[in-house]
Structure formats: structure tokens, C-alpha cells
Amino acid sequence: MPFGNTHNNFKLNYKADDEYPDLTKHNNHMAKVLSKEMYGKLREKQTPTGFTLDDVIQTGVDNPGHPFIMTVGCVAGDEESYEVFKDLFDPIICDRHSGYKATDKHKTDLNFENLKGGDDLDPNYVLSSRVRTGRSIKGYALPPHNSRGERRAVEKLSVEALNSLDGEFKGKYYPLKSMTDAEQEQLIADHFLFDKPVSPLLLAAGMARDWPDARGIWHNENKTFLVWVNEEDHLRVIAMQKGGNMKEVFKRFCVGLQRIEEIFKKHNHGFMWNEHLGFVLTCPSNLGTGLRGGVHVKLPKLSTHAKFEEILTRLRLQKRGTGGVDTASVGGVFDISNADRIGSSEVDQVQCVVDGVKLMVEMEKKLEKGESIDSMIPAQK
Amino acid sequence: MASMFTRVLSGRNTAVIMAGLGAGTLVSSYIMMTESGVSAGEKKKLYPPSADYPDLRKHNNCLASALTPAVYGQLRDKLTPNNWSLDQCIQTGVDNPGHPFIKTVGMVAGDEESYEVFAEIFNPVIKDRHNGYDPTTMKHPTDLDSSKITSGMFDENYVLSSRVRTGRSIRGLSLPPACTRAERREVERVVVQGLSGLKDDLAGKYYSLTEMTEQEQQQLIDDHFLFDKPVSPLLTCAGMARDWPDARGIWHNNEKTFLIWINEEDHTRVISMEKGGNMKRVFERFCRGLKEVERLIQERGWEFMWNERLGYILTCPSNLGTGLRAGVHVRLPLLSKDSRFNKILDNLRLQKRGTGGVDTAAVGDTFDISNLDRLGKSEVELVQCVIDGVNYLIDCEKKLEKSQDISIPPPVAQSKK
Numbered sequence: 066m067p068f069g070n071t072h073n074n075f076k077l078n079y080k081a082d083d084e085y086p087d088l089t090k091h092n093n094h095m096a097k098v099l100s101k102e103m104y105g106k107l108r109e110k111q112t113p114t115g116f117t118l119d120d121v122i123q124t125g126v127d128n129p130g131h132p133f134i135m136t137v138g139c140v141a142g143d144e145e146s147y148e149v150f151k152d153l154f155d156p157i158i159c160d161r162h163s164g165y166k167a168t169d170k171h172k173t174d175l176n177f178e179n180l181k182g183g184d185d186l187d188p189n190y191v192l193s194s195r196v197r198t199g200r201s202i203k204g205y206a207l208p209p210h211n212s213r214g215e216r217r218a219v220e221k222l223s224v225e226a227l228n229s230l231d232g233e234f235k236g237k238y239y240p241l242k243s244m245t246d247a248e249q250e251q252l253i254a255d256h257f258l259f260d261k262p263v264s265p266l267l268l269a270a271g272m273a274r275d276w277p278d279a280r281g282i283w284h285n286e287n288k289t290f291l292v293w294v295n296e297e298d299h300l301r302v303i304a305m306q307k308g309g310n311m312k313e314v315f316k317r318f319c320v321g322l323q324r325i326e327e328i329f330k331k332h333n334h335g336f337m338w339n340e341h342l343g344f345v346l347t348c349p350s351n352l353g354t355g356l357r358g359g360v361h362v363k364l365p366k367l368s369t370h371a372k373f374e375e376i377l378t379r380l381r382l383q384k385r386g387t388g389g390v391d392t393a394s395v396g397g398v399f400d401i402s403n404a405d406r407i408g409s410s411e412v413d414q415v416q417c418v419v420d421g422v423k424l425m426v427e428m429e430k431k432l433e434k435g436e437s438i439d440s441m442i443p444a445q446k
Numbered sequence: 447m448a449s450m451f452t453r454v455l456s457g458r459n460t461a462v463i464m465a466g467l468g469a470g471t472l473v474s475s476y477i478m479m480t481e482s483g484v485s486a487g488e489k490k491k492l493y494p495p496s497a498d499y500p501d502l503r504k505h506n507n508c509l510a511s512a513l514t515p516a517v518y519g520q521l522r523d524k525l526t527p528n529n530w531s532l533d534q535c536i537q538t539g540v541d542n543p544g545h546p547f548i549k550t551v552g553m554v555a556g557d558e559e560s561y562e563v564f565a566e567i568f569n570p571v572i573k574d575r576h577n578g579y580d581p582t583t584m585k586h587p588t589d590l591d592s593s594k595i596t597s598g599m600f601d602e603n604y605v606l607s608s609r610v611r612t613g614r615s616i617r618g619l620s621l622p623p624a625c626t627r628a629e630r631r632e633v634e635r636v637v638v639q640g641l642s643g644l645k646d647d648l649a650g651k652y653y654s655l656t657e658m659t660e661q662e663q664q665q666l667i668d669d670h671f672l673f674d675k676p677v678s679p680l681l682t683c684a685g686m687a688r689d690w691p692d693a694r695g696i697w698h699n700n701e702k703t704f705l706i707w708i709n710e711e712d713h714t715r716v717i718s719m720e721k722g723g724n725m726k727r728v729f730e731r732f733c734r735g736l737k738e739v740e741r742l743i744q745e746r747g748w749e750f751m752w753n754e755r756l757g758y759i760l761t762c763p764s765n766l767g768t769g770l771r772a773g774v775h776v777r778l779p780l781l782s783k784d785s786r787f788n789k790i791l792d793n794l795r796l797q798k799r800g801t802g803g804v805d806t807a808a809v810g811d812t813f814d815i816s817n818l819d820r821l822g823k824s825e826v827e828l829v830q831c832v833i834d835g836v837n838y839l840i841d842c843e844k845k846l847e848k849s850q851d852i853s854i855p856p857p858v859a860q861s862k863k
Contacts, residue, residue, distance in 0.1 A: 075529045076626045083628035087656065087692050114489075119626075126689050212489070212533070214497030242501070268682060275540050278501050 073108075073117040081105035084119075086126045094157045094349075095125035095138030103152060112149045114206045116142030120271075121150055127269035137161060137350050140270045142210030144203070144337045144345050147352075158342075158349055162407045171343035171353050174410035177312075177319040183419040186309025190426045191360045192398065195305035196318045196415065198355040199298035199346045201337040202329060207347045208272040208297060213279070216295055220279040223294050226328040227283045234321055236285035238294075241277035256305075258282055259296045272297055272347070289314075290321050298346050298355075309360065311422075315415050343407060353407025358415040360422050361387055365397030366432035367425055372442060376428075379445045380421035381405055401425070417446065495519040498533070500540045508763075509539035509552030512570040526563045530556030530624050535564060538623075538684035545680070551575055551764050554684045556624030558617065558751045558759050572756075572763050576821040577860055579767075586757035586767050589824035590733040598726025598833050604840045605723035605774045606812065610732045610829065612769040613712035613760045615751040616743070621761045622686040622711060630693040633713045640742035641697050641706060648735055650699035655691035670719075672696055673710045686711055686761070703728075704735050712760050712769075725774070729829050757821060767821025772832045775801055778839060779811035780846035786854055790842065793857040794835035795819055815839065822860075831858060 076084060085104050088096040099122065107118045125138025137157065141147055147154050155167040201207060202222065205215050224238045239248060252258035262273040284291040293301040304318035329335055337345035343353040367373055377384055385400040386393040401422055403414040428438045499518050502510040521532045539552025553571060555561055561568050569581050615621060616636055619629045638652050653662060666672035676687040698705040707715040718732035740750060751759035757767040781787055791798055799814040800807045815836055817828045842852040
């Protein structure tokens with residue numbers, strides 16, 4: 066739970082050694098990096114909004130490890146966290162994002178016309194296509210740290226911005242507080258709504274405080290463009306539809322995002338972004354593009370092939386169950402998405418998904434016919 | 447102090463200083479636009495208490511019944527000497543609107559001073575939870591003289607086990623919602639050191655949660671000795687599970703009849719228990735053990751948190767006063783199905799729980815029956831109340847076995863001093 070500025074001053078009465086967390090049984094990125102020396106050096110610091118080192122690492126201290134993935138184990142409370150605690154964040158970002166250096170620059174490209182193909186994924190295999198990202202709004206602390214007043218201000222501004230959209234983006238906001246149980250269950254069943262957080266990774270970081278105050282979901286009338294307000298980030302923006310036309314999904318994603326950004330800028334609350342980290346989000350794993358472009362695809366044969374994991378790695382893709390992160394696959398249907406977030410652009414990452422899924426569907430078809438796929442196995446991208 | 451001075455120069459204050467140096471509005475506006483959040487000082491102006499007031503319309507806990515925008519406005523910006531705030535006290539009540547079995551309190555203390563600094567909200571909550579006990583006018587009696595207990599031996603055909611528990615906080619160290627890792631480790635050190643001085647039937651050993659084997663842990667859970675890793679949102683939302691299992695552990699005597707939990711929901715929970723119905727012996731050991739532990743920590747210059755208005759100071763307002771829960775596991779197959787059961791319990795000032803403790807339902811016909819009250823009556827009074835009450839329940843059960851009728855007893859007097 067986030068402490069105010071002044072509690073950190075009180076803690077300084079105790080020696081760094083006495084406060085240093087016991088990470089001997091831990092296996093997350095934070096635990097790998099945070100030495101006693103680093104802890105001693107950083108504990109006196111705090112961001113302008115009062116976010117401290119202990120606030121940053123609490124989730125990593127409370128959650129030693131995760132069965133499926135190596136978790137990050139730290140969060141940002143505001144934009145400056147990444148600067149004030151760069152000694153901690155830089156090596157974590159480097160480790161998590163395949164060697165991204167503190168001096169590297171990140172490229173942003175939301176020009177959907179640069180995507181090649183993506184409109185011909187076989188709908189017999191590709192059941193649905195989706196692209197999501199997150200955005201943080203300048204001038205407000207992030208979900209681990211914000212007060213109720215700030216969270217409500219984010220909601221108010223977001224709803225104003227979203228309600229001004231028109232055309233295919235015309236839609237409506239459903240605050241969690243006043244949603245009926247029936248509406249809520251429908252949205253969950255449609256894969257639209259976010260759950261009340263139960264993951265200890267989120268809870269320990271203080272992101273579920275005051276639930277469901279100032280949380281909600283906005284979506285357009287066609288249910289193809291959705292925005293989550295105040296879940297793990299200020300905004301999560303999602304474009305999705307049934308079938309394999311990722312090109313169309315990505316176009317809607319880019320256009321919608323740019324329209325929203327214009328409105329926020331007019332209110333002097335643009336998105337948090339810089340040329341090193343790209344879009345700034347709560348979890349370091351989402352820096353850069355914050356983009357996860359993926360499909361639900363039937364790969365019953367390929368997924369049991371000995372080289373499945375290796376193929377995914379080489380294609381720079383990642384698999385998840387159809388319930389999202391923290392779930393297992395059901396009935397041979399996998400959620401396949403880009404593994405990278407930073408160091409490559411939005412177009413690059415969606416291109417990876419499009420090309421990679423196309424190849425894997427072809428492999429699946431080959432395996433159905435009892436043929437070998439050895440010649441199709443790609444080189445490392 | 448160099449570090450404090452550097453802090454002053456960060457954030458918006460930089461704009462003020464630079465403007466003063468003639469750098470002008472260009473710099474100030476640059477700072478405003480690149481800063482993603484507002485400094486703590488600015489926040490108070492941008493977000494008045496009304497902006498932060500929690501939405502408690504769907505809530506049903508003591509906090510929600512007592513908190514008003516006026517009180518919140520007065521208290522929001524105050525801090526205890528350990529820099530604990532109102533928002534931190536009430537977070538658990540905001541996050542947990544209600545509980546299926548009981549009306550929860552909805553707030554916790556971060557330190558001893560919380561009860562003073564935020565008295566305007568704690569006092570009505572205490573009054574609500576403790577039957578009108580008014581901390582501003584009343585005094586709480588402490589009495590750990592177990593020789594005063596009568597009829598403390600239950601019929602063991604019905605009573606399977608007897609137990610008395612309380613909590614104690616170490617004065618000068620923050621409570622579990624607020625404590626830093628260093629403070630929590632200090633609590634562990636102070637208490638374990640004290641306990642190592644216990645002798646004879648109280649002599650025992652400490653098992654730290656971080657070093658305990660899984661086998662030892664499972665054995666202790668099966669014996670009803672060990673506390674679980676917290677899953678209740680009431681506790682986790684209050685921040686009590688931070689850094690688990692660091693500096694948590696259990697101490698028990700060799701006979702496993704006297705146990706201390708360290709750094710769970712309170713600094714310490716002290717438990718005396720045994721199979722069977724000898725509540726008098728359980729309480730005697732309880733009092734003796736508590737006094738011995740107090741003496742041992744006092745030797746090293748420490749003491750328990752206590753004052754004459756609120757008795758023993760613990761994390762949750764529901765445990766103020768004695769912090770005492772004296773109870774039995776008792777079989778009441780017939781009485782528990784009688785429609786008058788709950789009313790009888792009410793009048794006897796008793797509470798029923800499942801045999802897994804609070805938040806559980808009863809299994810079969812065996813109930814955990816204990817005192818409802820904590821504050822305003824002494825330890826001796828409360829234990830006697832449980833003894834008299836449970837004897838009454840057993841009497842009812844026996845009557846029902848013989849198809850005789852039972853009656854609802856008159857309500858036990860609630861002392862208001």
C-alpha cells in the first residue's frame with residue numbers, strides 16, 4: 066500500500082540493513098537486481114508525488130515468483146519513478162526487454178498503412194484478432210499511488226474525451242459502480258470487461274484500492290473498440306473483432322488512439338511519453354508500445370509439436386491461455402501475441418504477429434496432412 | 447541535512463526558486479507540463495477533501511456508519527507522529543463494503559497515537575462496536591486474577607476444547623498495517639528474547655515462518671496452532687500481509703498449551719488452550735503467562751501499549767479493552783437446531799463461529815462459542831461470562847435430550863461504568 070512522503074522520512078530512522086527485504090527465496094526481475102547497496106542508495110529518494118523505493122518494490126517483495134512467467138516485481142507510481150529510480154529500473158528493463166539499454170531510443174509508429182498484409186488470416190483457424198495498449202495521462206499519479214480524487218479526475222477527463230468521439234467510434238461509458246450484474250456478466254462473457262483484481266501481483270501494488278470507484282469501461286456501439294478506465298493503467302485501449310482480419314483491427318486501433326490523444330492534448334493532459342521509454346505505463350513490462358497484438362488461434366497439432374516453444378521464440382511471439390495472462394489453454398486454442406514491447410514500433414510488432422501466425426497456421430495444416438514442418442521452421446527474428 | 451535540502455529543490459518548488467532567479471514563466475510552465483503528478487503540498491489544494499471522500503453508499507460497516515464529509519475534512523490532512531494518515535486507517539473499510547456474517551469495523555490503527563489523532567472517527571466506531579462504550583467518559587477495567595473464576599470445569603461430553611486468546615502490542619513500534627520491515631523485525635526480536643526467559647511448564651521454542659519446514663508448518667496448522675498466510679481481504683487491504691513471511695513466527699511451550707503468534711494481525715497474539723473442558727486451568731495459565739512475558743520485556747525497557755480509557759491497544763478497534771476471546775468447541779446438536787438458539791446466545795452475550803474461527807461456518811454440530819464483548823468489562827468478568835453461558839447451553843442441550851423444555855435466559859447486564 067502506498068505510503069505518503071512523510072512515512073519515508075520516518076523509515077530513515079532505521080538502518081538500510083534493517084529495512085532491506087529478504088529476497089533469498091525470490092525469483093523475479095526486481096529480486097535479481099536489488100542489492101543491499103542499491104537499496105541503501107535509493108531508499109532516501111522519492112518522486113515529486115512522494116512515491117518511494119519501498120512503494121516501487123512492494124509487489125515484488127510480496128510475490129516471490131509466478132508459475133508461468135518471470136514477473137517484473139516492481140511498478141511505477143508516476144512518470145518520474147522511472148527517472149528517480151533509474152538505477153533499479155534500467156537493469157530491469159534491460160533484462161526484461163532483451164537487452165534494451167539505458168541509452169537506447171524507442172520508435173513509435175502508429176501509421177496503420179505501414180502494415181503489410183494481415184487481412185488474410187484463415188478464419189477457420191484464427192477465431193479472433195485483438196490489439197491492446199495502455200496510456201497514462203500526464204498530470205496524474207499512476208494506479209499504485211493515486212488518491213481517490215486523482216482517479217476520479219482521470220475518469221472524468223477520459224469519459225469527456227471518449228464521449229466526444231463519433232462515426233464508428235461513437236459509444237458509451239459504463240461505470241463499474243452503477244453497472245448492473247447482468248450488464249457486467251455480459252461484458253465479461255464477451256471478453257470485454259476486466260475482472261475485479263484478484264491477482265496478488267496487482268493487489269500488493271495497491272492498484273485495487275477503493276474498487277470499484279472511478280473504474281469503468283467505455284465501448285463503441287459495435288463493440289469493436291473499447292477503453293478500460295483505471296484498471297492496471299489509467300487507460301487500456303483495445304480494438305478487437307471475430308475472425309482473422311488483423312489489418313482492419315490495427316487500423317481501427319491506430320485511428321481511434323490518435324483521435325483520443327488529440328482530445329487529451331487539447332485539455333493539456335497529453336499522454337506520458339518520452340523518446341527513451343516510449344509510452345510510460347505502470348508496469349515496466351509494458352513500456353515502449355505497451356502493445357499486445359494477438360489472436361485466438363486453433364493449433365491443436367502444432368502446440369503439441371516438440372518445437373512449438375522454439376518456433377514461438379524465433380518468431381518473437383508468446384502464448385497464453387484464452388483467459389489471458391495467468392491462464393492455461395483450452396481445447397487447443399491459444400492466445401498468440403507479440404513478446405516484445407520496447408525497441409520496436411507498433412507496426413513492427415503487429416507485423417510479427419501477422420507474419421508469425423500466418424506461418425503457424427500453414428504449419429498446422431501441414432501437420433494435419435501428416436507432413437513434416439522441419440523445412441518451415443524459421444530463423445531467429 | 448543534505449538529503450532533505452535536495453528534496454526541497456525537486457518538483458514544483460524548483461519552478462518557484464527559478465522564477466525567483468528571473469528565469470520567468472517559461473521555466474515554470476515547462477515544469478508544469480513535464481511533471482506527471484502534483485507534489486503532496488499542491489495535491490491538498492487541487493484535491494480538497496471533498497474530492498477524495500470515499501463513496502460509502504453501498505457499504506455496511508462501522509466506518510461507513512460513522513464517517514461524514516465534515517469529519518473526513520477535518521482529519522484527512524493530519525498525521526500521527528509516525529506519519530500515519532486517516533486514508534491509511536480507513537482503506538480496509540473502503541475496499542470491503544460488507545461481510546456476509548458480521549458487521550465489520552472497517553478501519554485499523556497504524557500506531558498507538560492513531561486512536562488519539564483520529565479520535566473523532568475512532569470514538570464513534572468504538573461506541574458502535576462496543577455497545578455504547580464512550581472512550582471520552584468511561585474507564586476500562588483490567589483484571590487478570592484467575593483465582594476469582596468459579597465453576598470453570600465443563601462437562602467433557604460436550605466441550606471438546608477450551609481456549610483463551612488476546613493480543614499485546616509493544617509500545618514504541620508501529621502496528622502491522624503501518625510497520626516498516628525494520629520495526630516488524632524489532633517486534634520479533636523483543637518478543638522472542640522475552641519468551642526465551644520463560645520456565646517450567648511455560649518453557650518453549652520459537653519457529654520463524656521463514657525457516658520453518660513445510661512439515662512443521664502443516665503439523666502446526668493441523669493442531670489449530672498456526673495462523674494462515676492472510677487471504678482475508680479485510681487484512682490484506684489494511685496492509686498487514688506486506689513482506690510476508692518476513693519476521694512472522696510462532697512460539698509455543700513444549701506442552702503446546704501456551705502459544706504466541708508474532709506479527710500476524712497484531713504484534714503478538716497470546717493463546718492458552720487445551721483439549722477438554724478445564725477453562726479455569728486454561729485461564730490460570732493465560733494470566734500467569736501474560737504477566738511473566740510482561741515482566742520479561744519490562745526488564746529490557748519495553749512495555750505493552752495500554753491506557754485507562756481503551757485498555758490494551760490493538761490494531762483493530764474490535765479488540766480494544768481486553769482483546770480477549772475466551773471460547774470452547776462444544777457439541778450442541780439439538781440446541782443448535784432450536785429456533786431460540788441465537789436469541790439465547792444474544793442474551794448470554796455470546797457469539798458462535800465455525801470451528802475454523804471467524805469467517806467460517808460450523809461443521810456438523812460443533813460450534814465455537816465465545817464472548818461477544820471486549821471492552822468495558824474485565825478479563826475475569828468476560829471469562830466468567832463464557833463459563834456461565836456455556837454451562838447454560840449445555841444444560842439446555844441436556845434438557846432437550848430428555849425432551850424437556852428450555853427457556854431463554856434474561857439478558858446479561860451490560861456494565862456501563
